[in-house]
Amino acid sequence: MTRHDADRDDAPGNVPESTPKNVPDDARLMALADGELPGAEAAAVARAIATDPDVARRFAVFVDTRARLAAAAAAQDDVPAALRARVADMIAAHAAAPAQATPAPAPPPPAPDETVLRPVFGQRTAPAWALPLAASLALAVGLGAGFMARGPGTGAPAAGFDSAAVQDALGRLATGDSAATAAGALRVVSSFRDSAGALCREAVLAPTQGEGALAVLCRAEDGGWRADLVLRQPAGPTDGAVSAASGLGVLDAFLADIGAGAPLDPGPEARALAE
Amino acid sequence: MTDDFADRLIAALPSLRRFAVSLARQSDVADDLVQITVERALVAQDRFDPSTPLMAWLFRILRNAFIDMTRRTRTRGAETDIADAPDAASVDGPRATEARVMLDQTMAAMRDLPEDQRAILTLVCMEELSYAEAAHVLDIPVGTVMSRLSRARRALAARLGME
Numbered sequence: 001m002t003r004h005d006a007d008r009d010d011a012p013g014n015v016p017e018s019t020p021k022n023v024p025d026d027a028r029l030m031a032l033a034d035g036e037l038p039g040a041e042a043a044a045v046a047r048a049i050a051t052d053p054d055v056a057r058r059f060a061v062f063v064d065t066r067a068r069l070a071a072a073a074a075a076q077d078d079v080p081a082a083l084r085a086r087v088a089d090m091i092a093a094h095a096a097a098p099a100q101a102t103p104a105p106a107p108p109p110p111a112p113d114e115t116v117l118r119p120v121f122g123q124r125t126a127p128a129w130a131l132p133l134a135a136s137l138a139l140a141v142g143l144g145a146g147f148m149a150r151g152p153g154t155g156a157p158a159a160g161f162d163s164a165a166v167q168d169a170l171g172r173l174a175t176g177d178s179a180a181t182a183a184g185a186l187r188v189v190s191s192f193r194d195s196a197g198a199l200c201r202e203a204v205l206a207p208t209q210g211e212g213a214l215a216v217l218c219r220a221e222d223g224g225w226r227a228d229l230v231l232r233q234p235a236g237p238t239d240g241a242v243s244a245a246s247g248l249g250v251l252d253a254f255l256a257d258i259g260a261g262a263p264l265d266p267g268p269e270a271r272a273l274a275e
Numbered sequence: 276m277t278d279d280f281a282d283r284l285i286a287a288l289p290s291l292r293r294f295a296v297s298l299a300r301q302s303d304v305a306d307d308l309v310q311i312t313v314e315r316a317l318v319a320q321d322r323f324d325p326s327t328p329l330m331a332w333l334f335r336i337l338r339n340a341f342i343d344m345t346r347r348t349r350t351r352g353a354e355t356d357i358a359d360a361p362d363a364a365s366v367d368g369p370r371a372t373e374a375r376v377m378l379d380q381t382m383a384a385m386r387d388l389p390e391d392q393r394a395i396l397t398l399v400c401m402e403e404l405s406y407a408e409a410a411h412v413l414d415i416p417v418g419t420v421m422s423r424l425s426r427a428r429r430a431l432a433a434r435l436g437m438e
Contacts, residue, residue, distance in 0.1 A: 026425045034399065036406055064437055065428040069400035072381045075374065076296070079288045083306045087288060087313050091281045094317045 023055060024048050026062075033062035081262050085190055089214070092189045092204040096212035159213035160184060160205050161227045170201055170217060170225045175269060184208060191269045194218060195259025199272045201225065216255070228258070280320055284313055287333055290402050294334055297397040298341045300386055308344065312337040331408040334398060338412060384434035392427035399424055 024032075024045045031037040032045045049059045160166060160183030169179040169186050178187040184207035191201050200218040217225040264272060291312055295305035315336050316323075323332055385393055391413075398409040399420075406424075410417045431437075 026429075027421050030421065030425050030428065031406075034406070061432045061437060062425075062428055065396075065431050065435075066400045068377065068381045068431075068435065068437075069385075069396060070403075071374065072378050072385075073293055073401035075378045076293050076382075077289045079292050079309075080302075080306060083292070083309060084285075084288065086310055087285065090310070090313055090317060091284065095281070 022048065023052065026058065029055070029059045030062040033059060033066060085263055088189050089202070092187055093214055095187065096204045096206040096214065159211075159215065159227075159230050160207065161203070161213070161215050161217060161225070161230065166205065167225050170203060171223075171273060174266060175263070184212065189214075191264040191272065193261045193264070193272075195261075199275070200228075200258070200260065216258075218258075280323075283329055284316060284333075287330060290330060291333060291337055293401055294337055294394075294397050295341070297385065297393045297401075298338070298390065299344075304344070308337055308340055311340045311344075315340065328404075328408060330402065331404060331411050334402070334404070334412040338394070380435060381431075384431055387434060388427060388430055391423060392430060395420060395424045396427050396431065400428075 028037060028041065028045050029049075032042055032049075037045060049056045161170075163181065163183040165181035166183050166186055169181055170188070173179055173186070173188045175188050175190055178185055180186075184205050187204045187206075189202040189204060191199065194200050198218045200216055202214070202216050204212065204214045206212040214231045215227045216229040217227050220226045288309065291309045292305060295308040295312075296302065299305045299308055312333060316333055319336075323329070385396065388396070394413060395409060398404045398412055399406070404412065406417050406420045409424075410420045413420070415423075
């Protein structure tokens with residue numbers, strides 16, 4: 001508040017001197033319009049509204065403004081798909097590696113760089129995303145979030161996403177569904193197509209112990225799911241807020257690079273999986 | 276984390292975004308605010324008292340995030356108003372109805388109001404918080420909620436030619 005005089009009529013029961021005692025003030029009229037006036041008082045105010053056109057007019061302002069804003073709210077019920085996807089990612093990341101409710105007393109030391117960074121870009125050698133990704137990585141590494149990316153056939157660790165059970169589940173689970181596999185609990189976060197039209201899925205794998213991982217996997221020529229990006233989720237106590245957010249920055253950069261389309265709805269997703 | 280909490284967070288997204296838009300007036304900043312809010316809520320969920328309204332708790336987180344953001348970006352350059360952003364309005368041209376025009380007028384009038392009035396109007400009239408809940412979110416006494424809200428309603432009505 002910058003205007004100190006603005007809240008001078010703090011007390012809702014204040015009746016300005018110019019207002020006769022039996023005429024309800026704005027605070028009471030508004031409270032009635034908002035359903036905040038106790039029954040007995042509401043009845044008295046309602047009588048005044050019914051008998052005095054001026055009071056009725058003032059009352060109408062509060063009813064009408066509320067109605068206009070309620071209608072505006074109803075018309076603004078949409079949430080951008082990209083925001084929904086980001087939120088789903090965050091929730092999945094937290095499910096895979098629950099953050100501590102309070103900051104951990106002693107944060108774990110950052111993982112050694114060699115285990116954190118494995119940027120093997122495989123077929124995607126375009127430097128376009130290497131730069132922003134590198135910048136994001138510096139942040140992720142600094143905060144102890146693990147990251148690896150790999151191309152096909154490089155042999156980089158895929159954090160269990162290459163196990164037969166996970167590969168099978170990736171081919172049949174709908175977005176939002178989970179399956180228990182030998183490699184851990186798999187949850188599919190979203191499906192989309194990349195710029196080349198390949199079907200890709202974002203999924204989280206949470207082993208019963210050890211670190212979990214979030215991956216973007218795209219269907220390869222042989223029908224298998226190739227993990228093109230793997231973001232590790234440290235299993236121990238972490239500063240969940242920061243590391244998850246920076247990890248998502250990496251994910252966003254990656255998705256932008258592969259030209260990820262909008263998330264597929266259940267129908268198109270089921271058809272794409274059946275291809 | 277319980278799935279229930281996650282489900283409630285997802286269900287809260289439209290409300291959180293409306294509040295974020297009313298504060299930030301830019302859709303991209305609003306989206307960032309919602310994301311920060313969800314992230315903070317996930318981290319702090321164990322501190323949420325299930326016997327209290329979740330929305331008031333979330334709105335409070337969002338408003339604090341907005342205050343943090345405002346502090347940090349005060350020196351940033353001119354900002355695009357959401358009215359000028361391509362995704363703000365008229366995306367559904369053929370479906371432009373009277374309701375759409377009303378909505379645009381209402382939101383345009385809202386944007387002209389001071390931030391504290393936009394916040395209270397959104398919380399009470401759009402998100403249906405009680406005065407007490409709005410007071411909690413904004414960290415002000417209930418009496419201030421009422422005086423500010425009353426003034427904001429009259430200002431909005433004047434801009435909409437309703438009085």
